[in-house]
Amino acid sequence: MKNIIGIALILASFVIFGVRISKKVQFKQNVSGYLKRAADANTIALANDELTKVIDYLEANNITSGYTSMLWETPNEDIGFWYKNLKASQLELQNLKSNSALERTNVLINLRETLLDTGERTRVTVPKGLAVYPKNGLWGILILTALLSLIVGFIIIAIEAEKRGKKKKEAALKS
Secondary structure (H helix, E strand, C coil): CHHHHHHHHHHHHHHHHHHHHHHHHHHHHHHHHHHHHHHHCCCHHHHHHHHHHHHHHHHHCCCCCCECCCCCCCHHHEHHHHHHHHHHHHHHHHHCCCCCHHHHHHHHHHHHHHHEEECCCEEECCCCCHHHCCCHHHHHHHHHHHHHHHHHHHHHHHHHHHHHHHHHHHHHHHC
């Protein structure tokens, strides 16, 4: 019976982790993937198309303001600033009238610098935790619960396995 409880706890943990991973993948499909493509675009029209897909998704899902943080608000979790930056970049792309290759290239370089962070590795600039916004608190609790369930489940299974091993040794000694 205890083994069943241990296995159930482990399976519940895997379900929570699986749903969280699917949220991250869904976010990449609808936001960060298109932001990366906009940053990599070689033409103004292509960059604008990709950026428009992101902004349309954000507006349709009401992801235009707020903070992704659970405890306190920090600048790297400010959705409003990030969204306004995306809108400003989109406006710049749409209002570019110049036929100058240099000016078009400068706008694309500026867009790339806005959309990507370069450090140890290049990554798309998005507020941390945006994939599960606005339920960041719930997801924090779920992940913590999943970790604890995983640990407790393995402990229960290990204890039961040890008990079975002792019983087998005792039975072997008696016979």
